[in-house]
Amino acid sequence: MTRMAISLALAVPLLLSACTDPPGTDVLGTEAAALTQRLDAIEVAVTEWRSAETLADAKASAEAARNLVVGPTGPGYGDADGDGTIQGENEEGLLPGLNDEGLAQLSSVSECAEADVLGGSWSDPAARWETAQDAYDAWTPSNNTMPTLPSHPQRIVGWATFTLASDSLDDAHEYAGHAQLHVDVSRAALEPCFD
Secondary structure (H helix, E strand, O other): OOHHHHHHHHHHHHHHHHHHOOOOOHHHHHHHHHHHHHHHHHHHHHHHHHOOOOHHHHHHHHHHHHHHHHOOOOOOOOOOOOOOOOOOOOOOOOOOOOOOOOHHHOOOOHHHHHHHHHOOOOOOHHHHHHHHHHHHHHOEOOEOOHHHOOOHHHHHHHHHHHHHOOOOHHHHHHHHHHHHHHHHHHHHHHHHHHO
């Protein structure tokens, strides 16, 4: 499926829901749909990463997951595996970038996202990403620093980062398993806002 076809497939349900929702609910429906679609896309990337048959495929999927979380103004966004293609290309990250807001800050879901998805205030995004980078830099297989990060999507970014630096497909699969746990926690945290 081409990127154009994927874009159209994602846009049509949003347009239809905006046309059919009762007055006053179209903003909530559109915001929830955008966030749900982003979580779905991250989960697809993590699933592909977990089942990748080559390290190159695992890295491409880890790159997609990371890009979908950080967005184009976030740290590490882009062609992290160096294959000439940006996987998970998007216009707005799940989390805030260094100078913009993220999908998890949408008004209709911000209360549900506060604890496990955002993991607190993002009034200073650069500081939040610096704290995360410090945790990524300090991580070793015998020193798991990921639990120090209150944002589960930032932990997904960490596991993706470790995969992109790895020379082992087995390790990449293990890291993807950790990332899946954080996708699950993020989705569970947001479910009350989708009801």
